[in-house]
Structures are given as structure tokens and as C-alpha cells.
Amino acid sequence: MLQESRYREGYREAGWLFLSALTAPMVLGCFCVYLYRLSADGSAIAMGIVLLSAGLLACSAMVLFAGDPTISMVSSSVALLDSVALFTILLPGSGSVFADAAILFAVLVAAVLLYGRTVDLPSIGRTRLKESSVLIVLLLPVFLAVGEALFLGLRFWESYQLGRPSLLFVPLLALWGYVEEGLFRGIVQRSAVPLMGSRGAIVLAAFLNSAFMLFWGSLPYAIFTFFLGLLMGYLYLRSRSLMYVGTVHALQDTWLIIAYLAMGIAIH
């Protein structure tokens, strides 16, 4: 019995190393996209696509061949992230950024829902919300929005040519917060808990989340996302509610956009 326990423990440690190797192509691929955003060098994006494709296939093979089902589960979530990253890279080109956003949003929502239905994610227990949770959901997004604005600089989004602001677009931005939390907290973090423990899973999900944000070509944005991911991961661990952390994230995005609109920063 003790020997079997030690065997499983050793297997998990090896699995952790395997997982680090499997997430490396995803992170390096995102970093190549970051380099492309900085230099507009075509070879950087080609390398990024190769790395993400290799990571996707390696993770899929790991799902198939890993002896421990917990390793298979995390590998499948990283494979989904790789495929989403490839989708994001290869998608633009329809001529309408709005159409691209709608397509990406629809595909991501379907992928997150599909993952929840097809993969038996580990149980995290019943939702645990307290009275103070209401206070947190009302106040925390405001502080986070102010924190993001201060950390990134109030004029951060100006470099993205946001154009004439549309209040109609704010709800879609808010829904994006739910999707992001569903993908990184609901899938990556939750699937990694049996293998890496709660803390390790939070760090892994936050790290992959920040790597994905390198697509926007800003290291400060990725760093902010890492710390935001840690906070959201902790909130998810405590509340066990995806809707709860999704609401906090959505309200934070909404407050940020409304603040920018109010200050007229996005208007050219």
C-alpha cells in the first residue's frame, strides 16, 4: 500500500515535469506572437504557429498515452488553449474586426461549454458565497479597474486605435470576462487541481492566462493579467463559483471601459 502510494507520488512528480514541458510550447508560442507584435517579423509568427501546433499535438498525445488520468485531464485543457491560440492567430482577415470578435467569442463559448460537457472535471464542492461576497463583487471591480488603469497607464489603450467608442460594445466586453474566467479558471485551473493542488493550479492558470495576453503585444498587460489571474483563481477557490468570478471580471472590464469613455481617451 505504502509502495503504491510512493509510486503514485513519484508518477505525479514526473507528470508535473511533463506538464511543464507541454506548457512550454504554448508560452513560447505566445512569446513569438509578442515578438511579432514588436518587430512585425514574419519568421517570429511562423515560429509561434509551429510551436503552438507542436504543443497541441504533444498535449493530445499526452491525453492518449499518459498513465495517470489527472495528467490527461490537464493536457486536454492545455491542448484546448493551444487550439484557441491557433484560432486567434489564424482568424483575422474577414475585413471586419467586429465580425472577427463575434466569431472568436462564439467559438470560445462553444468550446468552453463543450469541454464542460465532454470532460469529467473534478468536483470542487458546492458554491460557497457569504454576505461579504456581495460587497466584494460591488467594490473589487472598481479597485481592479483603477489598479489596471494606474498600472498600465491611463492612455494605454490609445495605442490600439480603439476608435469611436460604442456603448453597445460594452456588453460584449463584459461577456468576454465570463468566457475568460470559464476558460482559465473553470477549465485550466479546475482540471489542474488533482495533479498540482489548489495553489499550483492557480499559478498555472494565471501564468497561461498572462501568456495568452502577450497577443496584445504588451508585457505590462501580461504582468497585470498574471496578478489578476492569481486573484481570480483565489476567489474561485474560495467561492467555487464561476459565475461569481466571471461577474467580478466582467464588472472590472466594464468599469475600465466606462472610465476610459468618460475621460474621452478612446475618442479620436
Added chain:
Amino acid sequence: MAAAHHHLAAAIVPPLGFADLALPALVVCLVCLLGVLVLGTVATGRRRRMMIPAAYSLLALLVTLIALVLRGGLV
């Protein structure tokens, strides 16, 4: 007016804008999709189900790219 109106979408979709060539994108997508499908064919039960979301994303990308090619948006 309409184009500027929608530029806020750049906050969601990273403004990469290099996938104007359909062939490389289709090749990458097909290779990945075939790889996942082959592995999914070998796998059974729970492990096969774990590959469905990734395969779905790639299939959605393939369909989108084909739709854009047919629409004439890509060459």
C-alpha cells in the same frame, strides 16, 4: 463611421492581421486537425472525449477559413 465604430473590438481580438493568405492557414489547420483526429481515433472512452474540444476549435477554424475563401475575403 461604421469601421471606427467597431474598432473597440480590437480590445477583444488582438490586432494581428497577418492571416490574409488562406493557404498557409488552411495547411496549419488541417495538419493540426488531422493529428488530433488520428490520436482521437486511437483513443477510447474518456480520453477520446477529452480531445473533442480541441478538435472542435480547429474544425471551427477550418470552416471559418473556407467560408472566408468562398466569400472572397482571402486568397
